[in-house]
Amino acid sequence: MKLFPRKISSFLVCPLALLAIITANAQDPLPSWKDGAAKSSITSFVKKITKDGSTDFVPISERIAVFDNDGCLWSENPLPFQVIFAADEIKRLLPENPEWKENASVQALLKGDTAALLGDHHKGLLEIIALTHAGITTDEFDTRVKNWLTTAKHPKFGRAYSKCIYQPMLEVLSYLRANDFQTWIVSGGGQDFMRVFAEEAYGIPPEQVIGSHGVAKFELKDGKPTLTKTLDTVFIDDKEGKPVGINQFIGRRPIAAFGNSDGDKAMLEYTTIANPKPSFGLIVHHTDGEREYAYDAKPKSSGKLVKALEDAPKNGWTVVDMKEDWINVFPSAK
Amino acid sequence: MKLFPRKISSFLVCPLALLAIITANAQDPLPSWKDGAAKSSITSFVKKITKDGSTDFVPISERIAVFDNDGCLWSENPLPFQVIFAADEIKRLLPENPEWKENASVQALLKGDTAALLGDHHKGLLEIIALTHAGITTDEFDTRVKNWLTTAKHPKFGRAYSKCIYQPMLEVLSYLRANDFQTWIVSGGGQDFMRVFAEEAYGIPPEQVIGSHGVAKFELKDGKPTLTKTLDTVFIDDKEGKPVGINQFIGRRPIAAFGNSDGDKAMLEYTTIANPKPSFGLIVHHTDGEREYAYDAKPKSSGKLVKALEDAPKNGWTVVDMKEDWINVFPSAK
Numbered sequence: 241m242k243l244f245p246r247k248i249s250s251f252l253v254c255p256l257a258l259l260a261i262i263t264a265n266a267q268d269p270l271p272s273w274k275d276g277a278a279k280s281s282i283t284s285f286v287k288k289i290t291k292d293g294s295t296d297f298v299p300i301s302e303r304i305a306v307f308d309n310d311g312c313l314w315s316e317n318p319l320p321f322q323v324i325f326a327a328d329e330i331k332r333l334l335p336e337n338p339e340w341k342e343n344a345s346v347q348a349l350l351k352g353d354t355a356a357l358l359g360d361h362h363k364g365l366l367e368i369i370a371l372t373h374a375g376i377t378t379d380e381f382d383t384r385v386k387n388w389l390t391t392a393k394h395p396k397f398g399r400a401y402s403k404c405i406y407q408p409m410l411e412v413l414s415y416l417r418a419n420d421f422q423t424w425i426v427s428g429g430g431q432d433f434m435r436v437f438a439e440e441a442y443g444i445p446p447e448q449v450i451g452s453h454g455v456a457k458f459e460l461k462d463g464k465p466t467l468t469k470t471l472d473t474v475f476i477d478d479k480e481g482k483p484v485g486i487n488q489f490i491g492r493r494p495i496a497a498f499g500n501s502d503g504d505k506a507m508l509e510y511t512t513i514a515n516p517k518p519s520f521g522l523i524v525h526h527t528d529g530e531r532e533y534a535y536d537a538k539p540k541s542s543g544k545l546v547k548a549l550e551d552a553p554k555n556g557w558t559v560v561d562m563k564e565d566w567i568n569v570f571p572s573a574k
Numbered sequence: 575m576k577l578f579p580r581k582i583s584s585f586l587v588c589p590l591a592l593l594a595i596i597t598a599n600a601q602d603p604l605p606s607w608k609d610g611a612a613k614s615s616i617t618s619f620v621k622k623i624t625k626d627g628s629t630d631f632v633p634i635s636e637r638i639a640v641f642d643n644d645g646c647l648w649s650e651n652p653l654p655f656q657v658i659f660a661a662d663e664i665k666r667l668l669p670e671n672p673e674w675k676e677n678a679s680v681q682a683l684l685k686g687d688t689a690a691l692l693g694d695h696h697k698g699l700l701e702i703i704a705l706t707h708a709g710i711t712t713d714e715f716d717t718r719v720k721n722w723l724t725t726a727k728h729p730k731f732g733r734a735y736s737k738c739i740y741q742p743m744l745e746v747l748s749y750l751r752a753n754d755f756q757t758w759i760v761s762g763g764g765q766d767f768m769r770v771f772a773e774e775a776y777g778i779p780p781e782q783v784i785g786s787h788g789v790a791k792f793e794l795k796d797g798k799p800t801l802t803k804t805l806d807t808v809f810i811d812d813k814e815g816k817p818v819g820i821n822q823f824i825g826r827r828p829i830a831a832f833g834n835s836d837g838d839k840a841m842l843e844y845t846t847i848a849n850p851k852p853s854f855g856l857i858v859h860h861t862d863g864e865r866e867y868a869y870d871a872k873p874k875s876s877g878k879l880v881k882a883l884e885d886a887p888k889n890g891w892t893v894v895d896m897k898e899d900w901i902n903v904f905p906s907a908k
Contacts, residue, residue, distance in 0.1 A: 301779060378821060422781075435825045445635060446825030447756075455809070458817040458840055465844045467821050473807050475789070483792040487712060487801050489823060491769045491780030506792055510799045 269415040272408040272568045278522075279565065281558040282412060285520040289495065290419050296518045298495055300420040305496040306486060306507060307413070309427035309434060309451075311543045312500045312524050313442060314405040315394070317533040319354070319541050321401045322433050323365065325388050329372040340371065358541065369430075370471055378432060378456060378467045385436040399574040402437045407568045409524070412498070413442055421496070425449045426486055428478035428503055428542075432469065450485045452477045478503045483510035493517075500524040501536065505548040512555055521557035523548055528563035603749040606742040606902045612856075613899065615892040616746060619854040620753050623829065630852045632829055634754040639830035640820060640841060641747070643761035643768060643785075645877045646834045646858050647776060648739040649728070651867040653688070653875050655735045656767050657699065659722050663706040674705065692875065703764075704805055712766060712790060712801045719770040733908040736771045741902045743832070743858070747776055750830070758782045758828075760820055762812035762837055762876075766803065784819045786811045812837045817844035827851075834858040835870065839882040846889055855891035857882055862897035 273279035289298040310316035327349055330340065340346045345364035348356035357364035373381070389402050397404055413423050425434060425444055431451030438444040454471040477485040483506050486494060497504070497511035500523055508521040525545065526536045536545035552559050562569070607613035623632040644650035661683055664674065674680045679698035682690035691698035707715070723736050731738050747757050759768060759778055765785030772778040788805040811819040817840050820828060831838070831845035834857060842855040859879065860870045870879035886893050896903070 301773075431822075431825075439635075447823065449825065453822060456818050456821050458814045458821075458844065460843060460847075464848045465817065467817060473809075475807075480792045483799065483801060484790050487790050488765075488787060489781065491765070491783065509794060510792065510801075513794070514798045 269418065270408065270411045272411055272566060274565055274567055276565060278558050278560045281520070282415070282522070285496070285518070286415065286419050289518050298517055302492065302495060302517060303416075303419070303421040304424065304490060304492055304494040305416050305421045305498070306424045306426040306482075306490075306494045306511065307409070307497075308499040308501070308504045308507070309425050309429050311526065311536075312406075312498055312504070313409050313413075313425070314401070315397075315532060316541075316543050317535060317539075318395065320429065321404075322429050323368075323541070324392070324401070325385065325433070326365075326368050326372045328388060328392060329384065330368060333372075337371075343367070343371075346371070354541070373430065373432075374454065374469050374471045376469055378469055381432055381469055382436050385433055389437055397570065399570070402441050403574055404570060405441050406524075406566075407571045408566045409498070410442065410571065413444070416496070417443065422448060424486075424490065424494075425451065426477060426482050426507060427451045428476065428481075431477070450477055450489045452481075480506045482507035486510065494519075496520040496522075498522045498524070499548070500526065501543045501545045502547045503542070503544075505551065508548065508555065508557060512557065521552075521555060522560060523552055523557055524560045525549065525562060527561050528566075528569065530563075531569045532562060534563075603752065604742065604745045606745055606900060608899055608901055610899060612892050612894045615854070616749070616856070619830070619852070620749065623852050624753050632851055636826065636829060636851060637750075637753070637755040638758065638824060638826055638828040639750050639755045639832070640758045640760045640816075640824075640828045640845065641743070641831075642833040642835070642838045642841070643759050643763050644834075645860065645870075646740075646832055646838070647743050647747075647759070648735070649731075649866060650875075650877050651869060651873075652729065654763065655738070656763055657702075657875070658726070658735070659719065659767070660699075660702050660706045662722060662726060663718065664702060667706075671705075677701070677705075680705070688875070707764065707766075708788065708803050708805045710803055712803055715766055715803055716770050719767055723771055731904065733904070736775050737908055738904060739775050740858075740900075741905045742900045744776065744905065746832070747778070751777065755830070756782060758784060758820075758824065760784045760811065760816050760841060762786055762810065762815075765811070784811055784823045786815075814840045816841035820844065828853075830854040830856075832856045832858070833882070834860065835877045835879045836881045837876075837878075839885065842882065842889065842891060846891065855886075855889060856894060857886055857891055858894045859883065859896060861895050862900075862903065864897075865903045866896060868897075 270279055270282065288296045291297060307313055310320050330346055330349055334340055345357065345367040348364055349368055389400060392401060393399065394401055394404050416423055423444055425438060427434060429451050431449060431453040434451050435446040435449045438449050439446065452475060454469065454474045456467045457470050458467055493515060494511045495517050496519065497508045499508055512519040512521040526532065527534050536543050604613055604616065622630045625631060641647055644654050664680055664683055668674055679691065679701040682698055683702055723734060726735060727733065728735055728738050750757055757778055759772060761768060763785050765783060765787040768785050769780040769783045772783045786809060788803065788808045790801045791804050792801055827849060828845045829851050831842045833842055846853040846855040860866065861868050870877050
């Protein structure tokens with residue numbers, strides 16, 4: 241008679257194996273990253289700047305990391321999600337606004353004529369944004385974004401847009417915060433739009449979300465404080481606007497920057513070139529047409545990555561090959 | 575023979591007395607505030623919103639407190655300190671810029687003709703600000719403010735301007751932070767100017783300082799990232815601009831607001847009127863002509879307090895009578 245039948249001996253052995261796996265994972269803050277140069281560049285940097293007494297040590301208050309959003313923390317295809325939101329809003333609100341049917345931009349949108357919307361410096365798209373992102377209170381806008389996020393699904397991934405976020409980047413965010421970094425979003429996307437979901441999706445509170453924005457209008461309406469969204473003095477938080485936005489909101493130079501397109505080049509330069517503190521730059525290169533999209537050399541809408549990729553070697557920026565470097569792309573929960 | 579000579583018995587008694595004093599102070603987070611309605615309104619509010627399980631409990635992430643700076647955290651007389659900085663800078667830089675002598679605003683400044691500078695919607699003053707606050711890098715500006723703060727002294731108090739800060743308000747800041755509040759500055763003063771000293775003076779990091787600001791310009795100069803201060807698309811963080819700035823930078827409605835003038839009225843309204851969360855508003859009323867200045871009904875420059883004072887009772891705002899409510903005005907260290 242066996243002292244331990246097979247099932248019981250498995251039971252005895254397995255917990256040890258399980259423990260080994262758990263321990264390995266506990267030691268690995270980035271389990272969705274394949275071992276390799278990209279992954280180790282992140283962990284080496286963090287170890288270096290957190291080592292007390294080392295010349296590379298950076299005090300906690302200076303541990304500022306900045307992240308682009310579209311294409312860096314979540315997908316930006318088939319179109320940036322905020323554009324899809326605007327299009328869905330136009331369709332939803334059309335019955336209440338029949339006059340919109342005469343509007344050439346709305347007509348282009350309803351026909352799916354992206355070229356017409358993006359022509360003439362995105363004039364049509366900006367008109368769609370104006371119709372859906374201004375003239376309403378900030379509270380009403382928040383509600384609309386929340387409703388959209390709970391109902392709309394991504395056409396390729398079949399999941400809510402706020403779940404089309406990159407698991408490996410969520411791990412980087414958590415890892416940095418565990419090492420006392422502040423993690424900020426610095427994105428060309430709409431500030432008010434991102435603030436609705438950034439805390440739940442990324443653990444980033446509204447006050448650490450910088451994006452494109454207009455100046456709101458404050459007034460007491462029937463004695464009640466009201467903020468109305470406008471497109472007055474719009475600030476575009478893209479390209480050279482990113483370091484400007486960082487200076488305006490944070491007032492300190494970051495030591496780590498994460499992007500994915502030429503729109504992030506100035507932010508990467510500001511963070512890493514001639515920074516008296518140790519610094520780190522990383523570019524997510526979209527190479528995975530199967531699990532996500534491979535588009536960044538010639539994107540249909542946003543996310544062009546040519547110049548920043550060229551400059552990466554000389555500036556020491558890590559380039560992440562999404563297909564090769566990431567074990568998972570999205571979180572398991574849809 | 576006495577068992578304990580006088581000196582030794584004092585030694586034995588004193589520590590107990592000392593302990594009693596220390597314990598009393600440890601229990602009193604606001605030792606520079608006289609016991610009374612103003613002081614207890616602050617502590618009652620904080621106790622109420624931090625009591626776990628109570629209907630008034632506010633989660634840590636929503637504990638946002640906003641503070642005006644000029645006249646609320648530091649003095650604003652005989653002129654707002656930033657104006658004195660600008661004037662001192664004009665005098666310091668005049669030898670390098672002889673053409674300034676032909677400038678009518680500079681002439682008015684050198685003659686001490688405040689009326690001329692403030693006339694025509696502060697046109698002259700704005701010209702002085704332009705000469706001293708734009709066209710230089712953000713780093714150079716920081717250095718200039720730092721140098722000025724280490725050399726200039728307040729004419730009445732004989733201390734550095736960054737020490738003309740209100741001890742009772744420092745205690746409020748510390749008390750709120752000890753209760754997991756974020757403490758933000760929301761001031762009409764220059765954002766870049768305040769960020770130079772706010773961390774050391776108030777414990778408020780640059781990323782929690784909102785003020786008036788222009789949009790900087792980013793470029794690589796000789797391959798080096800450079801931010802140059804401009805007066806492009808200037809945002810004035812005063813009056814209705816304050817709730818707008820709060821929305822833009824913080825993206826959450828505060829639950830506590832501290833001000834001292836009509837310029838803070840909109841911020842106080844935004845914080846306290848029809849706020850679904852418990853909220854608190856406080857006005858520092860400058861009644862102490864001896865220890866500080868009594869000026870706010872009819873100020874020479876900024877700090878007018880008429881409308882907000884009228885509205886205080888109906889909105890439940892605490893009014894601090896500086897002369898009566900504050901035991902000390904400034905910190906002991908000069």
